[in-house]
Amino acid sequence: MMFYRKAQRNRKPSYQSHTDAANAASDNGGKPPISAGLADNLAYLRQELGDSPDMIVRTFEIGGNRIPAGAVYMDGITDKDMVNEYILKSLMIEAGEAMNPDEKPDILAYLKANALTIGEVHLLKDWDCIILSVLSGDTVIFLDGSPEAISGNTKGGEQRTITEPSTQVVIRGPKDGFTESIGTNVSLVRRRIKSSSVRLEPFKIGQTTKTNVAVMYIQGKAEDHVVQLLRERLSGIQIEALTGSELLEELIQDQKKSPFSTLINTERPDTVANHLLDGRIAIFVDGTPFNLIAPTTFLMNFLSTEDYYTRPEAVAAIIIVRYAALIISLFAPSIYIAAITFHQEMIPTPLLLSLASQRESVPFPAFIEALIMEFTFEILREAGIRMPRAIGQAVSIVGALVLGQAAVEAGIISSAMVIVVAITGISSFANPSYNMALSIRLIRFFLMVAAALFGFYGIAIFSIILISHMCSLSSFGVPYMTIKTPSVPEAERKTLFGIPLTKEKTKPQPAPDSGGSGAGGNDQAQPASAPSNLLNESGSS
Amino acid sequence: MTKKQAISPTQLFSMMILFEFGTALVLPIGLGSGANAWLSILLAMPGAMILYVLFTYFEKQFPSMILSGYTQKIIGVYLGWPVSFLYILFFIYISARNLREAGDLLISASYDQTPIAVVQAIMITAVIYVLCKGINAFFRLGEIYFLIIVSIGILSHAAILASGTLDLRNLLPVMGKGWMTTLKNAYPNIFMFPFGELVCFTTVLPYLKQKQLSKKTGLLAILASSLMLSLTHAMEVAVVGGDVYSRATFPLFTVITIVDVAEFMQRLDSFVILALIIGVFFKMTVYAFAAASVANDLFRFKEHSLIAYPVGIIIFLVSIILAWSVPEHNAEGFTVLYVVLPVFCLIIPVLLFIVHLFRKRFGHST
Numbered sequence: 001m002m003f004y005r006k007a008q009r010n011r012k013p014s015y016q017s018h019t020d021a022a023n024a025a026s027d028n029g030g031k032p033p034i035s036a037g038l039a040d041n042l043a044y045l046r047q048e049l050g051d052s053p054d055m056i057v058r059t060f061e062i063g064g065n066r067i068p069a070g071a072v073y074m075d076g077i078t079d080k081d082m083v084n085e086y087i088l089k090s091l092m093i094e095a096g097e098a099m100n101p102d103e104k105p106d107i108l109a110y111l112k113a114n115a116l117t118i119g120e121v122h123l124l125k126d127w128d129c130i131i132l133s134v135l136s137g138d139t140v141i142f143l144d145g146s147p148e149a150i151s152g153n154t155k156g157g158e159q160r161t162i163t164e165p166s167t168q169v170v171i172r173g174p175k176d177g178f179t180e181s182i183g184t185n186v187s188l189v190r191r192r193i194k195s196s197s198v199r200l201e202p203f204k205i206g207q208t209t210k211t212n213v214a215v216m217y218i219q220g221k222a223e224d225h226v227v228q229l230l231r232e233r234l235s236g237i238q239i240e241a242l243t244g245s246e247l248l249e250e251l252i253q254d255q256k257k258s259p260f261s262t263l264i265n266t267e268r269p270d271t272v273a274n275h276l277l278d279g280r281i282a283i284f285v286d287g288t289p290f291n292l293i294a295p296t297t298f299l300m301n302f303l304s305t306e307d308y309y310t311r312p313e314a315v316a317a318i319i320i321v322r323y324a325a326l327i328i329s330l331f332a333p334s335i336y337i338a339a340i341t342f343h344q345e346m347i348p349t350p351l352l353l354s355l356a357s358q359r360e361s362v363p364f365p366a367f368i369e370a371l372i373m374e375f376t377f378e379i380l381r382e383a384g385i386r387m388p389r390a391i392g393q394a395v396s397i398v399g400a401l402v403l404g405q406a407a408v409e410a411g412i413i414s415s416a417m418v419i420v421v422a423i424t425g426i427s428s429f430a431n432p433s434y435n436m437a438l439s440i441r442l443i444r445f446f447l448m449v450a451a452a453l454f455g456f457y458g459i460a461i462f463s464i465i466l467i468s469h470m471c472s473l474s475s476f477g478v479p480y481m482t483i484k485t486p487s488v489p490e491a492e493r494k495t496l497f498g499i500p501l502t503k504e505k506t507k508p509q510p511a512p513d514s515g516g517s518g519a520g521g522n523d524q525a526q527p528a529s530a531p532s533n534l535l536n537e538s539g540s541s
Numbered sequence: 542m543t544k545k546q547a548i549s550p551t552q553l554f555s556m557m558i559l560f561e562f563g564t565a566l567v568l569p570i571g572l573g574s575g576a577n578a579w580l581s582i583l584l585a586m587p588g589a590m591i592l593y594v595l596f597t598y599f600e601k602q603f604p605s606m607i608l609s610g611y612t613q614k615i616i617g618v619y620l621g622w623p624v625s626f627l628y629i630l631f632f633i634y635i636s637a638r639n640l641r642e643a644g645d646l647l648i649s650a651s652y653d654q655t656p657i658a659v660v661q662a663i664m665i666t667a668v669i670y671v672l673c674k675g676i677n678a679f680f681r682l683g684e685i686y687f688l689i690i691v692s693i694g695i696l697s698h699a700a701i702l703a704s705g706t707l708d709l710r711n712l713l714p715v716m717g718k719g720w721m722t723t724l725k726n727a728y729p730n731i732f733m734f735p736f737g738e739l740v741c742f743t744t745v746l747p748y749l750k751q752k753q754l755s756k757k758t759g760l761l762a763i764l765a766s767s768l769m770l771s772l773t774h775a776m777e778v779a780v781v782g783g784d785v786y787s788r789a790t791f792p793l794f795t796v797i798t799i800v801d802v803a804e805f806m807q808r809l810d811s812f813v814i815l816a817l818i819i820g821v822f823f824k825m826t827v828y829a830f831a832a833a834s835v836a837n838d839l840f841r842f843k844e845h846s847l848i849a850y851p852v853g854i855i856i857f858l859v860s861i862i863l864a865w866s867v868p869e870h871n872a873e874g875f876t877v878l879y880v881v882l883p884v885f886c887l888i889i890p891v892l893l894f895i896v897h898l899f900r901k902r903f904g905h906s907t
Contacts, residue, residue: 342651342652343651343810343811345651345808345810346808346810346811347808348808454652454655454660454663455651455652456811456814456815457647457652457660457663457814457818458663460814460815460818460819461663461664461666461667461818461822464667464671464682464686464819464822465666465667465670465671467682467685467686468667468670468671468674468678468679468682469670469674469678471674471677471678471679471681471682471685472674472675472677472678479677479681481681481685482681
């Protein structure tokens with residue numbers, strides 16, 4: 001994965017120069033202007049797209065004076081019903097009936113204004129726009145005799161429907177998850193925050209992929225300088241292809257060299273809505289259900305969506321459990337190694353005796369033993385992800401029996417080590433953030449080396465270095481290790497170390513719009529029009 | 542690295558407490574004050590506060606200037622520059638002493654087979670790393686470790702209380718050797734170590750975000766740290782008795798090995814070692830930071846973080862060649878306590894203050 005990305009980056013400069021050259025060429029007339037002849041235009045478009053079989057060209061005639069016209073769209077990414085009903089039908093039948101035959105010069109504008117019964121229509125004047133438009137799923141209409149084209153938004157085609165998110169499951173809470181379509185994702189969030197101060201800013205990133213990226217925030221809640229910083233970073237990105245939010249995350253984070261990711265991602269629209277209400281910014285990337293939230297602090301990684309739907313007392317307790325799990329998954333093997341190798345005097349005598357008798361038959365030092373087991377566990381985990389479900393059980397049996405019990409009986413490892421590795425592995429799954437769990441998996445091995453070399457002293461010094469590294473990180477100017485509620489000046493949800501102290505967002509929020517109940521779901525005094533909104537909502541969904 | 546360098550009062554408070562704890566938490570302090578060390582600490586506290594007020598006075602008179610800056614302003618560049626340079630040496634030397642002490646204690650505690658140079662090298666690596674990350678990261682780190690050390694403290698104290706080894710009669714007689722002995726231990730011994738060492742913070746105060754809070758924060762930190770230090774040392778005496786307390790290499794370690802709560806919490810030694818590592822780390826890093834910032838100020842380096850490497854390496858080398866053995870190191874400690882610390886922590890600042898007052902009143906300088 002990593003070197004794949006590297007390769008991508010290395011390719012970038014050459015590509016960039018190539019496109020720059022192309023742009024320069026188009027400025028100098030490299031791409032011809034749109035000609036007035038329909039046949040020329042269609043032929044040129046065919047040639048540009050390499051005579052692709054999924055490009056559909058439909059030629060027809062409009063009106064009484066039979067102006068030749070052509071509609072172009074890509075098969076599969078357009079909504080065919082829409083093309084047939086609102087473009088072809090309205091142009092071929094309805095436009096002809098109503099049209100005045102004398103109005104030839106303005107005919108495109110006339111069609112745009114009177115004939116195309118479709119929501120989003122643009123007048124296009126150069127080939128780049130036209131090609132991008134066709135490739136995004138629009139239908140482009142050429143007319144004989146006019147050097148312009150009209151595009152109608154007919155984006156559609158097969159898409160995954162909204163399903164329950166697979167990675168961030170909650171017991172109690174909404175069950176809808178993001179899909180791969182940016183439009184759907186934005187709408188899922190919009191439905192939750194019916195506020196006029198929600199802002200959405202579009203970006204196109206990737207010279208080849210032209211991926212749609214959208215930034216969403218609530219004006220008046222998100223801090224302006226953070227939004228501005230994000231805008232600058234997004235528009236400064238020079239990259240060939242953007243295929244998911246992971247790459248974008250890497251490109252826009254403050255410090256590139258770090259095992260920690262300073263942006264969290266989520267598959268849940270309600271999480272995004274909650275973060276927006278807390279003054280953070282969501283970054284949607286087309287083609288992935290994982291959207292980014294900025295700015296992120298370390299403690300935010302330990303919040304699960306479920307926390308918003310649970311009683312604060314319970315959440316406080318659960319979050320403490322999560323912190324404990326973090327510490328266990330990070331330190332358990334290294335502390336075991338340190339205690340066995342350097343600090344035997346710190347283990348209570350009966351336990352020490354038992355450990356010593358277990359380890360008597362083990363031929364390896366504790367560090368090697370831990371390394372073998374941890375590595376095996378990582379292999380099991382990695383295999384478990386890719387394995388077909390049907391044989392998953394078989395592997396878990398092999399893992400549990402062969403690697404656990406049998407390895408102990410064969411005297412390769414001690415049974416205490418199995419316990420340590422098991423508790424470490426299980427603890428790492430208690431972390432709500434997969435990104436964080438990954439970083440911890442990585443750091444754990446360095447800690448084990450430090451423990452093997454210098455015992456507790458090594459662990460302590462490595463921790464100091466680790467935490468100071470985390471302290472030096474920031475996410476869009478917000479310190480990563482801040483203890484306060486991340487980035488929210490007027491946060492209503494008082495938290496201490498991420499543990500919520502109050503639940504209700506009682507005070508009216510600074511955002512000027514009404515309601516603002518969000519996904520948190522505490523209904524406040526709604527304006528009189530709210531009930532009808534709610535009815536509409538339930539009717540449409 | 543962040544461009545804006547600013548620390549919050551909470552961070553300053555945390556760092557001052559960690560700095561005060563340093564080795565003072567683990568070592569017997571006040572050299573021979575014995576059972577009444579806890580009282581001497583409390584007695585030394587007012588002096589420490591007055592000294593700190595002096596530092597904040599300079600800070601107010603010369604805003605956004607560190608020690609070397611106003612030294613040169615007050616007594617002129619030709620005299621001030623060498624004095625400031627001496628401060629670099631002083632900071633490096635004390636930092637090296639701290640490193641050496643940490644090395645010795647760790648070796649005697651559980652790393653008897655590891656060469657001391659290796660132990661020190663590991664520590665100095667962390668110091669250099671943190672210094673390179675800049676003051677923001679360093680003070681945020683302090684905030685986090687303050688929480689850690691306070692939790693360790695609460696847990697250890699609770700364990701000592703629960704173990705039932707506490708005997709308050711050990712604290713008696715209060716001031717058995719009379720007022721003078723206790724007072725002598727407070728001034729200059731405890732007044733200088735650890736309180737006088739706050740002179741390091743003259744290089745930190747200009748970074749504080751809310752300048753008006755520097756005095757209040759510092760005084761609170763001194764109050765809190767002296768109360769906690771006093772409590773800890775009183776606890777140590779109450780558990781092992783004044784006699785053992787004054788003879789032990791590091792009494793807290795001795796105390797904690799006695800603790801046995803319900804045959805479960807038996808080995809809290811690691812807590813003490815951890816507290817020691819954390820304390821020493823922060824103390825020597827604050828010293829190294831002070832040395833680095835004075836050096837940056839004197840030599841006007843452009844890249845501020847690079848100075849961390851030479852400063853760190855010099856501290857490391859000095860700590861190795863400092864003394865051949867622990868007794869030699871301790872003997873040198875007397876000189877430090879009675880000569881070096883008073884000169885740099887008390888005499889020079891007070892002289893500066895007097896000169897400054899004179900110049901303000903009688904001089905026609907701006």
